[in-house]
Amino acid sequence: MTATAARTSARKRAGNGAARSIDADEIGLDALVGHAGYAVRRFQIWIFQDFVKTLGNVDIRPTQYSVLTVIGANPGLSQMAVAKRLGIERARLVHLLDSLEQRKLVRRVKSKTDRRSHALHLTPQGETALAKFKRLAAEHERHVEEKIGKENRERLLRILADFT
Amino acid sequence: MTATAARTSARKRAGNGAARSIDADEIGLDALVGHAGYAVRRFQIWIFQDFVKTLGNVDIRPTQYSVLTVIGANPGLSQMAVAKRLGIERARLVHLLDSLEQRKLVRRVKSKTDRRSHALHLTPQGETALAKFKRLAAEHERHVEEKIGKENRERLLRILADFT
DNA sequence: GAAAGATTGTTGTTGACGACAACAATTGTC
DNA sequence: GACAATTGTTGTCGTCAACAACAATCTTTC
Numbered sequence: 001m002t003a004t005a006a007r008t009s010a011r012k013r014a015g016n017g018a019a020r021s022i023d024a025d026e027i028g029l030d031a032l033v034g035h036a037g038y039a040v041r042r043f044q045i046w047i048f049q050d051f052v053k054t055l056g057n058v059d060i061r062p063t064q065y066s067v068l069t070v071i072g073a074n075p076g077l078s079q080m081a082v083a084k085r086l087g088i089e090r091a092r093l094v095h096l097l098d099s100l101e102q103r104k105l106v107r108r109v110k111s112k113t114d115r116r117s118h119a120l121h122l123t124p125q126g127e128t129a130l131a132k133f134k135r136l137a138a139e140h141e142r143h144v145e146e147k148i149g150k151e152n153r154e155r156l157l158r159i160l161a162d163f164t
Numbered sequence: 165m166t167a168t169a170a171r172t173s174a175r176k177r178a179g180n181g182a183a184r185s186i187d188a189d190e191i192g193l194d195a196l197v198g199h200a201g202y203a204v205r206r207f208q209i210w211i212f213q214d215f216v217k218t219l220g221n222v223d224i225r226p227t228q229y230s231v232l233t234v235i236g237a238n239p240g241l242s243q244m245a246v247a248k249r250l251g252i253e254r255a256r257l258v259h260l261l262d263s264l265e266q267r268k269l270v271r272r273v274k275s276k277t278d279r280r281s282h283a284l285h286l287t288p289q290g291e292t293a294l295a296k297f298k299r300l301a302a303e304h305e306r307h308v309e310e311k312i313g314k315e316n317r318e319r320l321l322r323i324l325a326d327f328t
Numbered sequence: 329g330a331a332a333g334a335t336t337g338t339t340g341t342t343g344a345c346g347a348c349a350a351c352a353a354t355t356g357t358c
Numbered sequence: 359g360a361c362a363a364t365t366g367t368t369g370t371c372g373t374c375a376a377c378a379a380c381a382a383t384c385t386t387t388c
Contacts, residue, residue, distance in 0.1 A: 039320070089377090090338090355362105358362095
């Protein structure tokens with residue numbers, strides 16, 4: 001049905017090996033239009049690009065921002081706790097923290113209660129930097145609002161609240 | 165305000181270098197809860213994992229599925245057209261098609277009207293395989309529906325329709 | 329209290345993916 | 359016919375998820 005319709009409209013395009021030049025608009029997505037994952041993926045790419053662009057001057061990427069924010073709101077957390085909360089692998093978090101620690105935004109303090117783990121803290125510079133990052137991130141969020149609409153953004157947040 | 169509140173509640177956690185073990189639930193996300201990008205990212209990871217798992221037996225990943233679907237619905241397209249339509253880079257599409265062509269699902273036919281380009285077609289096996297992939301993808305989509313609810317999924321698709 | 333098992337941080341590898349740059353072959357334009 | 363643009367290709371780089379293995383350090387169990 002859907003497949004048949006798509007197939008029929010496609011016939012006029014090329015039955016053999018001719019690649020007619022076509023406007024991207026008239027290329028049907030067929031089954032993809034019914035897949036939430038496809039739309040979400042495209043949207044997520046758009047969001048990431050805007051985030052990276054908006055926070056380009058301070059050189060902070062989404063993942064780094066999420067790590068800084070969680071540490072800032074919960075100082076003293078272990079790497080394991082941060083990784084679990086954000087759904088990041090602990091192996092991956094190691095490199096993220098290496099980078100953030102080199103930039104003097106985060107400190108790994110040896111925990112005295114558990115000598116395996118590190119207690120994560122923002123440095124004073126990290127705190128002021130994070131404040132700036134949050135302002136830029138809010139600006140990015142306004143771009144999202146402009147893109148999909150104020151109400152739609154709120155609906156989206158409600159729908160996906162369980163995943164945070 | 166939000167920061168102050170988070171900071172205050174965080175104080176009880178660790179003022180120095182003690183990494184108390186904490187349930188992931190009680191770790192505040194602070195500013196992240198207001199960011200659509202964070203929720204979308206987490207959701208998208210969940211979707212991808214379910215897709216990969218559901219189509220695990222046939223060894224098809226989301227990007228491959230999208231390429232096959234578009235070619236199936238628009239036979240004869242050039243690589244450039246497919247890449248543009250799906251937001252994939254043409255350099256990346258080369259490898260995707262190499263893989264799909266090796267698996268005898270897709271054929272690159274030399275175009276006679278433009279000897280630079282290839283007209284992309286599904287092989288007969290590709291057609292029957294895609295039919296199966298679509299059934300599995302529909303099953304995956306039902307998982308999404310179970311996860312966020314029927315109405316929410318439809319709302320989501322409407323909200324993000326412009327990105328497809 | 330010692331042995332066995334689990335956890336934490338770390339290092340390394342693999343593969344998918346987006347972004348960019350360069351190139352040859354071909355087409356389009358002036 | 360010279361010059362610019364397009365198409366497919368190759369290659370590199372950096373981000374990211376997923377594993378596996380390891381040493382150091384708890385925790386459990388006997």
